[in-house]
Amino acid sequence: VYAKTLLSLMMRHRHPQGKFLIIGGGIANFTDVAATFTGLIQALNQFADDIKEHNIRIWIRRAGPNYLEGLRKVKACSDKLGLGLKVYGPETHITAVVPMALGLTAPLPEPDLSAACGPPKRSLVKVPDGVQVKPAAAKAPAQGDITPATTAVVYGLQHRAVQGMLDFDFMCKRKKPSVEAMVFPFSGNHLEKFYWGTGEILVPVYTTTQEAIAKHPSVTVFINFASFRSVFETSLEAMQYPAIKTVAIIAEGVPEQQTREIIKVAEDKKIDIIGPATVGGIKPGCLRIGNTGGMLDNIVMSRLYRPGSVAYVSKSGGMSNELNNIICRNSDGVYEGVAIGGDRYPGSRFLDHFLRYQADPGAKLLLLLGEVGGTDEYDLIEAAK
Structure with missing residues (x-):
């Protein structure tokens, strides 16, 4: 229509x-x-x-x-x-x-649609002669908690997102799946079957977050797929447990007052918040939050299965995929990428992630994709000065 x-x-x-x-x-x-x-x-x-x-x-x-x-x-x-x-x-x-x-530039040849999508063509940008490139990130210990051993609890029965995370894990050659457990309060405790490569694994589903965290004490990431109606209570509950270091809130439409309360609690407990209204984030070779990075063909095309050197922050999850595409064609790939979400009060700011990247020796180049509205970009400019 x-x-x-x-x-x-x-x-x-x-x-x-x-x-x-x-x-x-x-x-x-x-x-x-x-x-x-x-x-x-x-x-x-x-x-x-x-x-x-x-x-x-x-x-x-x-x-x-x-x-x-x-x-x-x-x-x-x-x-x-x-x-x-x-x-x-x-x-x-x-x-x-x-x-x-509009006829302003010559049309590019159309792609061969009969062929499968292969690796992208590289178009590396050469540094002009005489330009001094600043050193890479300071050789300080990384502050981030995301490693190839990081595991998560997923709130909500999100089969598609969890399967995408497990496929990413297998492609990255992780030793064990990144999803240790799921929480779904509207059914009894049970097991859900997922694919792990060509094999199958069983992921436990619990009715309460408390039981999931108690039985999986090594979990440090809480991925919250609850709707905007219940995301406030479930996020606050997850932040009560000392093991949780990162909370990703996917839902859109979370009331601003509730978001500000979540941010206040997170600051007091030194917990990283991604979202609300976000697709999540991705750290190639380590962890993928939900549907970040798109389908597997896009993961392969953008080389998100192994770490590069470029760390980025954006607001939009869709534009994050564009960044993944651009970065893989102009560099050795993505080191880490986060979409902070498009709400008025994001749980974390551009500057928060840039300070974290700056202290991580694996991030050699930092990239920001801002949007119209807000002043967070100006805060980053002042910090760079």
């Missing part, structure tokens, strides 16, 4: 030079790109003659789960109808289609 409405509005008035429809977006974490193109393909079939008559040129740049299948389908539809669509994937920068569509 959305695609049909948009095309019908574009054809309401004719323009002598034609019109452009640019369809783009960041690399999705869990949105099925092929499924989202179903409505677009139906609209193209319905309005094909009108699109030609109004000289509407369509450019697409999309990536994420099943993006190759989606691009193949929409390209096949275009070829059948003679619409001349231009389609690009993550090999093209997210904004590159705009100047190409």
